[in-house]
Amino acid sequence: MQVVKYFFEEPVALEMLSEDTDPDARRRAGAPTLEEFLGAPEYARGYLAASDLETGRIAASVLPESIALILDAVLPEPRRHFTPGVTGISFTGLDGIDGLREALTDPSERSVIVCGAGDRGDNGLSLPEVVGDLIEHDIREALSSVVRLLEGGFLVLVSEPSHDGHDWSVFSPRPLADDMRTAMAEHLRGISGYVIPFRRARAEHRFYFEQVDPEIYDEFRVTT
Template structure:
């Protein structure tokens, strides 16, 4: 059984889900700022896409048995012709199929972006190369150009994805995940603020039979 989880914050007001002091695998290496310092306006939105393969016990979106099905549905819901990637080898344009492959098996410290116009390559490279405390202006440049910016995030057994945008993402993601009807997959949506501890983030490990009211199963 695959458990797909989407954590949302709309608008962005707070710090990352995992505190800097935590040794959890989801934390990015290097210094991090609270997101209220990263994005000081209610015009920005973020999401975090995670997963657990209960059959294997592996944790991470890329560990899902049905990761390709989920990635394909999400990629097709976003602007498809303007995807750009920054990975260890530099900036390049990607086809939708290549984006799906990247979501399933990220290349290095991959950062993906798409929008109504091609993302600014310099801003994308800056965001990808440095700690977030040093790349705030570049990230705002991308978001203010209405780009969707997707960061690979370390998970225990692979990778998760965080998403940033200047427009709400939750409704689109809920529609996409809710339309998936795979018999060995369950999809959940919940707010960041309710997942600020390890036990709440990994609720599927112990709480699937009695969900709290803030978790919505699609």
Template sequence: MSDPPDILKYFHEEPALLEPVTPDADPDARRRTDRSAPPEDPSVPLEDLLDTRDAYRGYLAGTNHADDQVGLTALRSPDVYVAPLVEALGRSWWGRGTAQHGVEALDQDSVRRVLRAPARTTVLVTAGAPVDSERITAVAGRERRRTVEALRALLDTAHIAFFPEPAHDGYDWSFFSATPMRDRLVTAFRDHPAPATRRFVLPYQNARSESKFYFDRWQLTDSPLPDYIEEV
């Protein structure tokens, strides 16, 4: 019996409203019982509070059913996502933030290695020209909700910001852009056939529960796919 195919899932939210900045000392303060003391001047500029620019985000996840491993980087053929990402979303300059709070410029071979194995990488950025290191380190290795303003600033100059997300086995990738990405990435998937991998595209809003996120573990054989899931 042949091995089951790998599964790649691309969740998209286009547009995705980045949360406006709040004047809390801690962005999670409203959910905590032990609040830290507010700063001396807790005010936030009005233009920041009203800044509700849209962003566009995606999330790539995967399952290697043959080896019972869950995670995009656990797929047996990483090029099923590496090549489309580099082709559709990449620009002439790439850089990464490191776990030591540094920034490194990357050549194309290094970019592909990082996408396959992002250990010690906190953020991966592509742009038409080198991006200021401070804009990259401002979002590196921190909770996304705490870096909304910094992420906006980064996307003013960077084309895409990629973030490695720990999975059960290896990593997934989330990514943000100031411009739509879905159509470009889907076209790149179709331009790169992957006979040993099934690739699915669906809105993030339709995969918020655990059972819907892992639909490939039960829904591919037990019932027809809902209309919002597209196979490419």
């Protein structure tokens, strides 16, 4: 059995992407007014993972062909792949399925894919500088850079270490769950696809549900 799974939370307000990990911080700062709450930008975040139970391998990178097909249907263009370089951050434009496949199997410890034209006005945003922050730091320490990219209208994927390669954290200026569901239905053949709300997968055994009880998330299984 091979599984591709996308966990999502949407919409998520910018304040939910705060670098302050103190759960009491927002209470001390005071609750937002109704006007502030309704006017706050809302984005989407997700986590794209996969596993191959036949080989025992766990990571999105173990199923690059299937993941590339899904992402090609979902990600806006242009697509740029950033990786650590000898003298700084290296940048490569991604062309179609082949480009995505190469990015998905890149052996770099951390890489970032930035998608879209940045149509919300980037206010002088320097992609190499901001993306460099994401590559050089843990994502919790670089959330301000994620926010800057989202505010500019970019969709961002950040590689995350997994058991046998890497998965992808996804941050989007618009909802993606429905698009992921549609792409899985169209492109997955002989592979089980799931689109699952984060709130239903907080425990570790639920994240690795396919190894414990594949039927636990039947309601979120994508019909192909």
